[in-house]
Amino acid sequence: MNVSESTVVLGIETSCDETAAALVMGGHDVLSSVVSTQVDLHAQYGGVVPEIASRAHLDLLNPVVARAIVEAGVEPERIDAVACTIGPGLVGALLVGVSAAKALALTWHVPFVGVNHMEAHLYAAFLEDRSLEMPLVVLLVSGGHTMLIEMRGHGSYRLLGQTIDDAAGEAFDKVARFLGLGYPGGPAIDQEATRGDPTAIAFPRAMLNDGLDFSFSGLKTSVVNYVRKNPDVSAADVAASFQAAVVDVLVTKARRAAVAVGARGLVLGGGVAANSLLRERFVAAGEADSIPVFIPSRAMCTDNAAMIAAVGWHRLGSDGPTPLDVGALPNLRLAFDD
């Protein structure tokens, strides 16, 4: 299907605990991006509770969509397509967005585009820097994923490495909970670490010199064992040393991947990309290796619907509309070239 610089896509995202809607023109021009986070609803449970998330999405989606349209300053008639995350994610949460998005597309007589949430994270960088040249190496780090992906062209990806156990964000959540720092763990550890010494405890860097895969469950166990043996240790030192170990591994492997594929740029994405130390070390690595580094703003790293609309624009152009009988695909994977 023909898409152009003036094609406006409404993006909708409800895969986890953010209810989001955005209007994006031409695949890159963000007219509006509204995110309503449910983090406070889940904080007391120490993690996202699926049924609570689904109920909240249903309450929040209409006002979030309405606000995205108003903030974009366009009439709804100007919307040319509706794109929505169809997976991966929590099935009940996904279903709210998918049902509403398909209903909007049907009512407005515009195409519907089902979007892979992981692919959307890869596109977040293009919303802020259109000069990025491929091949790119993208380090995607979130509560559910830790992946190194080579982006060879639009819609063309190769998996270079991934976690063999916990995702990096999961390790942050678990360690934060263990240290009593609260939920979500990423920002809590980031904050606590500013007051600690990152060299205080030498936590292991699992598989550091070994390929491009990651492992974080051993690190979490080391933290638990260390604190049990040294109950008087400062939580700030533990947080800082733990964070340093995670970031060390992530940055080392991303640099190695970039060299291995001759990348013309290194990009960070996913919720953990909001971590201050990771951002700092990523920039330093780019300078040291003379490779352009791009780190999206925190708002574009975490879940949002602008990235969904951006992918929607590209996929509508390459693959056309998604049939209206598609459902939610909670275990959807990114399609790799080989």
Add this chain to the structure above:
Amino acid sequence: MLILGIETATEQVSVAIGGHEGVLAMFQVCRGRRHAETLIPAIEFVCKQADIEMSEFGAVAVDIGLGLFTGMRVGLAAAKAIAQALRVPMMGISSLDLLAFPLRQSGREVAAVIDARKGELFFAFYRPVPGGVQRLGEPRCGSVDDLIGELMARGHDRVCVGDGALRYRDQIAAAVNCDFAEQYLAHPSAAPLVQLAHARALREEWVNPWEIQPLYLRAPDAQINWSTRQSATKGGV
């Protein structure tokens, strides 16, 4: 006024178009693909066959539960989105009301019973009144024994309707004297939904899409289990 009715509170997906003449078109299926896959193509199909454009709807009616949460939200999310896109008002009607309404001429009290799974039932009692039914008391969530207890306490000659009543038919029939409605009435349907909604529309009893609130009557499992889970995981990671 044309009304689009959407009903997904049980395993059935049901879509109907209603007008002042009554039900103009409907689609209903209770097997096959899941709600999210079926619903939107069903709306498209019904509109096309009835030669009605989406833009002709003056209101959207939806079943707000009680029912199975995930499927129910598929219908609610779609109905709210359509009403928002068309800028038209909505009517939310309870699934138990939809079960009881077709039995308004039975001349007896009606027990509407929906299978809530996990060994539980959603139920309420109705009595026929001119032109419809009137609910007696609040809907409840309870076991089949709770339902039988209520049936015995009420002591009238009664007809039971709904997938919950059919699932526990033998148990209920062994304990109390009552009739069971036909199997084809066992799921709430979009046909009575648009009929009831039309009556409400005449009285302008409608709300905005963001005011539609589903009936859950059961807290999320996490809230129920929280105290036990918290003590179990204390100190763990």
